[in-house]
Amino acid sequence: MSEKEKLIEVKNLKKYFNVGKGKILKAVDDVSFDIYKGETLGLVGESGCGKSTAGRTIIQLYNATSGQVIYDGEDTQVKKSAVDKKSMKKKMQMIYQDPYSSLNPRMTVLEIIAEGIGNHEVQLKSKEKEARVYDLLESVGLNKKHANRYPHEFSGGQCQRIGIARALAVAPEFIIADEPIAALDVSIQAQIVNLLQELQQKKGLTYLFIAHDLSMVKHISDRIAVMYLGGVVELAGSEDLYDNPLHPYTQALLSAIPIPDPKIERTRERIILKGDVPNPMDPPSGCRFRTRCPKAMQICTEIVPEWQEVSSNHFVACHLYKQ
Amino acid sequence: MEDTILKIDNLHVSFKTHNDGETKAVRGVSFELKKGETLAIVGESGSGKSVTAKSLMRLLPKQNSMIKDGQVFYEGKDLLKYSIKEMQKIRGSEISMVFQDPMTSLNPTMTIGKQIMEGLRKHQAFRKKELFKKAADLLELVGIPSPMERMKDYPHQFSGGMRQRVVIAMALACNPKVLLADEPTTALDVTIQAQILDLMKDLQKKTGTAIIIITHDLGVVASMAQRVAVMYAGEIIETGTVDEIFYEPKHPYTCGLLLSMPKLHAARSTKLIPIPGIPPDLGQLPEGCPFAARCPYVMKVCHSFSPSKTEVSETHSVSCWLEDERAPQVEWIDGAGGSIDERKRKVD
Numbered sequence: 215m216s217e218k219e220k221l222i223e224v225k226n227l228k229k230y231f232n233v234g235k236g237k238i239l240k241a242v243d244d245v246s247f248d249i250y251k252g253e254t255l256g257l258v259g260e261s262g263c264g265k266s267t268a269g270r271t272i273i274q275l276y277n278a279t280s281g282q283v284i285y286d287g288e289d290t291q292v293k294k295s296a297v298d299k300k301s302m303k304k305k306m307q308m309i310y311q312d313p314y315s316s317l318n319p320r321m322t323v324l325e326i327i328a329e330g331i332g333n334h335e336v337q338l339k340s341k342e343k344e345a346r347v348y349d350l351l352e353s354v355g356l357n358k359k360h361a362n363r364y365p366h367e368f369s370g371g372q373c374q375r376i377g378i379a380r381a382l383a384v385a386p387e388f389i390i391a392d393e394p395i396a397a398l399d400v401s402i403q404a405q406i407v408n409l410l411q412e413l414q415q416k417k418g419l420t421y422l423f424i425a426h427d428l429s430m431v432k433h434i435s436d437r438i439a440v441m442y443l444g445g446v447v448e449l450a451g452s453e454d455l456y457d458n459p460l461h462p463y464t465q466a467l468l469s470a471i472p473i474p475d476p477k478i479e480r481t482r483e484r485i486i487l488k489g490d491v492p493n494p495m496d497p498p499s500g501c502r503f504r505t506r507c508p509k510a511m512q513i514c515t516e517i518v519p520e521w522q523e524v525s526s527n528h529f530v531a532c533h534l535y536k537q
Numbered sequence: 538m539e540d541t542i543l544k545i546d547n548l549h550v551s552f553k554t555h556n557d558g559e560t561k562a563v564r565g566v567s568f569e570l571k572k573g574e575t576l577a578i579v580g581e582s583g584s585g586k587s588v589t590a591k592s593l594m595r596l597l598p599k600q601n602s603m604i605k606d607g608q609v610f611y612e613g614k615d616l617l618k619y620s621i622k623e624m625q626k627i628r629g630s631e632i633s634m635v636f637q638d639p640m641t642s643l644n645p646t647m648t649i650g651k652q653i654m655e656g657l658r659k660h661q662a663f664r665k666k667e668l669f670k671k672a673a674d675l676l677e678l679v680g681i682p683s684p685m686e687r688m689k690d691y692p693h694q695f696s697g698g699m700r701q702r703v704v705i706a707m708a709l710a711c712n713p714k715v716l717l718a719d720e721p722t723t724a725l726d727v728t729i730q731a732q733i734l735d736l737m738k739d740l741q742k743k744t745g746t747a748i749i750i751i752t753h754d755l756g757v758v759a760s761m762a763q764r765v766a767v768m769y770a771g772e773i774i775e776t777g778t779v780d781e782i783f784y785e786p787k788h789p790y791t792c793g794l795l796l797s798m799p800k801l802h803a804a805r806s807t808k809l810i811p812i813p814g815i816p817p818d819l820g821q822l823p824e825g826c827p828f829a830a831r832c833p834y835v836m837k838v839c840h841s842f843s844p845s846k847t848e849v850s851e852t853h854s855v856s857c858w859l860e861d862e863r864a865p866q867v868e869w870i871d872g873a874g875g876s877i878d879e880r881k882r883k884v885d
Contacts, residue, residue: 260728372815400753401581401794403811404798404809405811433809473800475759478759486732486735487728487731
């Protein structure tokens with residue numbers, strides 16, 4: 215990737231939820247990043263940090279409170295005609311976390327996968343649709359025989375394959391995978407990750423891979439964005455981020471992952487963060503991480519750290535690296 | 538051995554299913570737990586690890602489960618022969634358990650303080666004031682700030698990590714000799730997981746409790762355990778010290794698990810090697826080795842006869858036909874790739 219082409223630009227994206235009694239939950243607060251064509255951007259963070267909300271806002275399942283999501287030069291958040299909206303949605307698809315609840319139990323696999331095709335390509339005959347579905351099933355490692363079965367007849371890994379086939383059905387360019395492997399067993403996770411990588415190579419897909427399992431994210435992503443309490447705190451190439459994490463939160467997160475190697479585990483010094491993630495309804499002033507940060511300074515309580523490029527393509531929002 | 542505190546011998550547990558079917562969830566599990574050590578039981582969902590733990594606590598529902606065979610010796614006495622009353626004396630005071638989901642294992646309608654005191658009152662004679670003090674001390678021990686005030690709070694006022702701390706405090710209230718932790722950190726975030734694991738290690742040092750930790754996360758195993766038992770389809774297929782399991786795995790399933798995990802330090806280009814297929818249905822187990830259908834080194838014999846246990850070393854044993862002397866020579870290819878050697882076996 216010498217000449218990187220931006221597929222998606224997320225600019226100052228905000229998504230606030232009104233939770234009643236005049237309270238506002240800032241789930242995603244001023245997030246900006248780019249996703250390049252053909253790459254995998256990993257989005258990691260603990261539960262409740264807003265990573266799923268960010269994904270869902272990008273794909274317009276939620277309307278953004280403010281900010282822009284520019285897809286291939288086109289702002290997705292402005293009002294559009296129904297036709298334009300449809301063609302935009304055809305380009306972006308999503309894979310969900312829970313393979314069981316994301317498939318309609320009363321539809322056959324054929325119906326599930328063909329539904330999207332029918333929506334976007336009305337002129338197709340049912341025979342053609344069927345043929346398309348068979349092809350898709352094959353490409354995700356299932357076969358024709360599975361087409362007339364119902365979701366409950368499949369294992370979790372197989373259901374996730376069906377979910378992937380459904381996402382691929384309308385030939386999208388961009389796929390958001392929201393914790394696609396979190397609900398699966400270890401030995402099945404690798405199958406699904408390999409499948410996703412294979413499909414990316416074959417079809418030139420761009421992924422936004424949302425997960426909390428950092429070792430898997432590192433494996434699949436070209437670049438990684440780390441989120442904490444609604445904001446992105448660090449963004450870098452995946453190797454760079456792991457070798458040289460700058461933000462204290464990233465450092466703690468990396469050191470918290472247990473490594474499946476007893477010799478390393480015995481000698482490893484852990485940074486153990488104190489306390490829990492603060493209530494997002496009432497985030498701390500200044501830097502959001504300061505209440506748990508081992509390196510917090512006076513300035514952190516007062517000023518929100520700026521998003522800055524510390525070295526090439528390595529962004530961080532922390533006062534420690536103020537130039 | 539003298540220092541063995543818990544010994545499970547040939548445990549068989551089945552569940553009744555409709556149409557007089559039977560799901561053999563645990564099939565002939567045997568292991569020992571020594572005083573003060575940590576044993577990890579690893580396996581995928583449905584491999585029988587939780588059922589093993591629950592059956593030695595006698596917590597399985599009576600209507601549909603049967604402990605068909607086997608013994609559970611706790612300090613030399615068979616727990617499976619205990620009456621319900623005798624068992625209640627053991628639970629919580631001698632052996633206690635931490636469950637996976639801290640929200641559902643706490644009573645939402647009782648204050649945290651009451652729940653901790655409940656166990657204490659049952660097993661130990663305390664005056665009311667002492668009881669309150671002791672419960673607050675326990676909360677402090679597991680790192681909950683201002684314990685005196687938090688005693689009056691309800692579970693929903695605690696975060697996930699704090700709830701799990703409370704559950705651990707409850708489990709340790711009566712200084713049990715054995716702690717069964719069934720996926721204690723699976724529902725938690727990594728930074729909170731690190732806190733909880735750290736806490737468990739710390740408490741073990743202080744109290745000398747022996748821990749059985751049930752998990753599917755090999756990272757957790759590496760950081761917590763001294764010995765490991767790998768379960769597959771209701772059987773323990775390999776046991777050994779952590780080093781033996783991680784650096785010299787003998788069973789193809791153990792190797793497969795290790796290879797399918799991404800390594801933090803490995804280059805991105807290394808491909809994961811998944812285990813193909815899915816675990817067998819415990820209601821209709823195939824004959825022979827249960828892993829045969831997914832095993833890359835499968836031989837004819839694997840489909841018809843179950844492998845017997847082979848002792849590799851004093852601490853390491855494995856159930857696999859490849860260890861049989863008549864089996865063809867297998868070749869281990871050591872490749873560069875992270876700290877766990879990329880291992881592949883090839884049958885000539």
